[in-house]
Amino acid sequence: MRVALFVTCLVDQLWPSVGTATVRVLERAGCEVLFDERQTCCGQPAFNSGYRDEARTVARAFLEVYGRDDAEALVLPSGSCAAMVHHMAELFDESDPWHARAKAVAARTHELGAFLVNVLGVDDVGATFAGRVTWHDACHGLRDLGIREEPRRLLAKVRGIEFVEASSAESCCGFGGTFSVKYPAISVAMLDQKLQALELDEVDTIVSGDVSCLMQIGGRLARRKSPIRTLHLAELLASER
Amino acid sequence: MSASGKEAPGPEAIAHLDSEHFDEAVVKALGDEVLRGALRNATELFSSRRSAAVASLPDWEDLRERARAIKEETLANLDAFLEEFAANAEREGVQVHWARDAAEACEVVLAVARATGATTAVKSKSMTTEEIGLNDALERGGLLPVETDLGEWIIQLAGETPSHIIVPAIHKTKAQIAELFVEKLGIPPTDDVTELTLAARRVLRETFAQADLGISGVNFGIAETGSFLVLENEGNARMTTSLPRAHIAVMGIEKVIPLFEDLEVFLRLLPRSGTGQHLTSYQTIFTGPRREGREGPEELHLLIVDNGRSAMLRERVTRQSLACIRCGACLNACPVYQQIGGHAYGSVYPGPIGAVITPQLAGLDKAAKLPFASSLCGACRDVCPVKIDIPQLLLHLRARIVLGDGPPGGKSTREGRFLERLAFRAWAWAMAGPRRYRFTAWVTRIVQPVVVGDGRIGRLARRLVPPLGAWTAARELRAAAPRSFRAEWRRTKGKV
């Protein structure tokens, strides 16, 4: 399958290894990966902060790139950016041609884990990982897109993995985009409560499908000098050790 | 009189409103370990009870759909349903009153109280009367209002406002309540819950005997029959509405439902969502005052309040705010509420639903911070029995606030957002094309080493760029990678 990769701005600039891992996993699953260098951002930071005009500007740039490509699917290593693509049409009046374009793109847009399991029907990508791992459900993937079982099925097939389902897997990490810097104290308090219930003594790696959550969780763990590390789903699935 | 007054509500749409100091209140709440402990225990308990109760109903999702559909239908024709409801209630002998805003509503209750010659009024739990500041108004009018719901009574005794719409004293520990009783009632120190409850009951029983007016809220008004329903667990609402000579029930315009049989849906949703009960201990349906062969108070009044609600009807997205049945589930599920509690919101309506209805009732400029105090995690939407898309409402309100929506001739909400607006403009410029994007990334990599460093410039940058300082106060910053993914893609010609 020909797949367009929207790597997301955060992965592109802060976490290129996640982009690389996403390409590996997709190729291993039999996809041909296209990367359009005109891509930038989905517009989510502005959309979620109430800056609709600014979000619209960026959304148009996004739709310029993906409104006309010939890939069968658009895959993102992020549930929250994938959810943003699904919200994109709301930025335009129904009579506006951009509305229809946004809808058409959204219809073939998928978060990586959901794409593997639901579209390709693959839950074993041949990964091997030695470690005790727990999963963090990123909110938009979980509650906007309904992605719950897909990553767990993928993790279950990783060789050598010890998976620990945390009681707080579904609680928000407190990131929330600009919320994390508008209300940093609430944001961190939310995370600390989540971490308290994560059975931290039992795991060495926290995995999630969104680097924004990993930035929050990893940034806090690093400040606390915790040995626990964070990993993106794509990195875990690309891992062969 | 019309229920859909188009004018903005009066200056005091929500009593004791203090949402403008949200930031300060958050700091205070987060520093209060006792409060946070109490919140954690209570919200966890109610959430787990709710989950268990919901799991016992296999058609839960179906019920939610039906409830939402009933609410949609009602709200789309609210004028007609309200008129039908009022006409049927009047036919049963109820004296129906309408109030455009909080001040008018309080006036109506005072007038009824004066006409009955009441000096003491007993009240069962009602958020609408909290909203309109009825207790203060009654006191100013020379009456003694006494709350009879245990939680509300505790709050009144302590001189506070409720911090949860179902569990008003959720922020208080048992020890704090015991201390309050020792101080205010002069009982000997005890931490026995039964003894504390008995102490409250003794005081309340005496009050019931003296009261000439009973004031209640309304959970559902039934258009078809002109009846209304009050749910409760302590039996105090029954006493409030039956012992005094007159009873006045206060409801918002959104409380009406078309048919008696619609209760079947809501009665299964509300108690389960609120307290995790399959049904509340008491449910009382009122259809007119005492008559031959019918129980009830001698005089029955019904007060229907708008107070800013009809303005929400105008748009589809805001209209859903009025579908709320005040179950409180979204508060318990909210990770922000769990950390800061209800008082920090500075509104009698806290939590997710509070963050969307407070600015709509009181004016965006009065509560412009609340819609931003959310990570948009969506836990509220998942638990809401009437499927209100609270994150969507939060986003809608954020956009209106950013545009500077304010009351006509009043304060704009846009002030203080100059730098933020500038930042988003710059960001949109940078993201609108690949060249600009690469240029911005290039600049970032140049300034990054000094800006995120521990040196003087780094410290200065954290002071001058508030988001940077806010992030790094308790978290490490993830810096831009030496080489971006796109650079890597280009270098390897797609063989990354």
Ligand code: SF4
């Ligand atoms: S918004 Fe929904 S969950 Fe929250 S109180 Fe209202 S009905 Fe309950």
